[in-house]
Amino acid sequence: MKAETPKKKKVVKTIRIDVDKCNGCRACEMACSTFHARPRYASNNPARSRVRVLFDPLRDLYVPVYAGDYAPAECCGRDRYTIEGKQYDECGFCRASCPSRDLFKEPDSKLPLKCDMCQDDPQLQEPMCVQWCITDALTYEEREEEVEEEPAPAQELEVGLEALADRFGMDQLLEAVTRMSAAKKP
Amino acid sequence: MRYAETGFQLEVDLSRGNIERVETDPRLTELHLGGLGTNARILWERMPPENDPLSPESVLIFSAGLLGGTPATGANRTIVSAVSPQTRLMAYSMMGGFFAPELKYAGYDKIVFRGRAPELVYLLIHNDRIEIRDARHLAGKGAIETAESIKSELKDPNLQVAAIGLAGENRVYFASIEHARSSASRGGLGAVMGSKNLKAIAVRGTRDLPVARPAEFMELCREVLRYIQWRRDNPVKGVPAILAGIGSPQEMAIHDEEWHTTNFAWGNARHRRKDFWTRENEERWRRSQEQAIERLISCYNCPLKCGAIVRFPALGISKYMMKCYSKLTYVMGAMVDDLDFGFRIAGRAQEYGVDAYTTPQVMAFAMELLEAGILTPADVEGMPENHEEKFFWLLDRIARREGIGEVLADGVYWAARRIGRGAEAFDHNTIKKHEQIPIKLGMLNPIYFIMYATGEKINITQIEGQMPQMPFETREEREEFVRDWIQVPHERFKEYFLNWEPRGERAFPHYPPPEVTCELVEWQEMMHYLDDALGICAGLSSFPIKPPYHIHNLPPLVSAATGIDYDEETLWRAANRNRTLVRAVNNRLGLRRRDEKPPEDHWKKRFPELEARLLETYYRYKGWNAEGVPTRETLERLELGDVAEELIRRKVLREEAPAAVEA
Incomplete structure (x- = not known):
């Protein structure tokens, strides 16, 4: 008998995006930013949203895009797609929080934002953006998949620190942390 | 800490190039909510009747509503206020879209303009960075073209732009301010903007907008969304x-x-075409519409798709955004049976930035004067032969104020008087110098009579709502209708509707009786005044039957958002205060009872005595005197004592004025 590689069940969460149904109202941005406000719902600000509708009505482009991983550098090439006669910039589909654009960054600190599917306690039935999209451009589904064990993903703190290190350099970051911790000591 | 509002407004003096960020008085929010209410306060304080609406001294205000930019669905309206060059009364106009929320996110509730820039400029707002920028390269450009140019030259597709076209630059009295799929069209606000040499405002904001009681507010918003x-x-x-x-x-x-x-009515509000909607026309119109409309679109944070992207490559029209009734106004004004014409001409009109209600009527009026020989071929030299092309030609002349367009650009009322030679008789569809919706009916409707006569917006489409326009045929149908009518302010309103019959004693014009008519009018009015102060779209509130927002859910919503506690009574009072203040602004500008007349031919069957009684009953109900001016007691009761003082000082109100008309 062969030994099996360790597997675990993983829930794959999918937001289905039907761009043909998008009416460009940006309720998803409002809902996302207010859900992630602290305290919850205390404010809203689409610039902090982890979903943005990239839209250009006169060219009939409506693409809700979710914030994905942080990318320290921008891409070498920027390709263009033509789909059914409409031109899309490649960045229009990209989830990265990257230096090439003002998207998916905290407006004050410029720290990267990432969609967490509203994984909160208690768990929402559906992410907030989906709940507020009653035109059904955004719908939600879950399915179970068996996957191999993988290392735990980087935590929020580390992603943030990494971004700061990229922006200011590790030395400067360490210096600042040392200075701050010294200042906090009684 | 201020909630739902930012507590700041921008004061821009275009003559001196001075910009200030001014903290506003929270007491004014409590009294007037925001939006239209606080705009009226500013106009009252800074726009005495001596100031010409198109002079540098005039004030032009762009305002978000109190709930604008919060998660409340449809709270996206921009309320634009100034004195209208056409009516010489307060221009009461609003637009949807994305502008007001963006202004809130930038950190401001309002922008108040005064002065006149030496050259054409536009205002750029990006949070704290505010610049008056050269716009000479945008002179003569279309309103949408201007917005696109600014976004591309600043490389920021997220800017929200409100702009005027050529008509505004040329101070056409019915020039609009255009933004995305929306426009502030009525009352010639585009001309006021043009008179300030202000081509556009571009705004971008990335700040948080807080609410006072987050969890409670969000749950109330969710209930509204569920109802929608x-x-x-x-x-x-x-x-x-x-x-x-x-x-x-x-x-x-x-x-x-x-x-x-x-x-x-088609043409110059003249012809009823009861047999128009044939199977053949319906089929043709369906095809036109399917061909023209690419996608249905919305304003900020609203799932209703009231607007559309229009494209018509076969006709060589570039894309534009359309909403609502402008699809029909040009077609019906020009008496053209082809809906394609409507889509074609509305695109050009939008780039010029003109009001889609007034413009077709002005052109139809000119056509009637030509047929009657009051205008001669010499007056319209160069006008094409083709019927449809005539209207494009007239539109071009009006936007450029060229030739006959110079006169027509003042609107039907003023043009009729400038032309003379009997042209006044063809001005048969204006109230207070403003073109009305082209509708001519049979039996006097007492509710609409009062709304037409006294509405401060001076156009019915923005006053009506809530009540069905006609009684239902049977008692059973009426009972069915009132079953889930949660929006009524009081149970007795259901009785009014149940008792209302299409024929007999309880039918128009004597039903509803004057006192009940006043209650129904006030309900419809108050909902509009609430929307316009809160920045909520009338389409979700005051305009349709059985709307998601109403007098029972607005007080908790406003309280949770702002932290200022309102109940139904105090919120209603705030709306009434705003309504009364706008009335006082207009009284000071000259509005009196003599002006409160629906067009003579609006209804075939008129009842002068009943109409006089309706008007008097309404004035009394509102606490106004026989001239339609709020009495001192009324103003003081609404904490507008200073307004009373000024009206007395200006002799609009007499010190010892008799109270309201006696019954």
């Missing part, structure tokens, strides 16, 4: 399709225009 969803799937029974839903009339989604085309 339910109401969308459950249209009201017993009314025409176009009135059964919520939002603006769904004219972009629905091609069935039987109601408008057969009930409204």
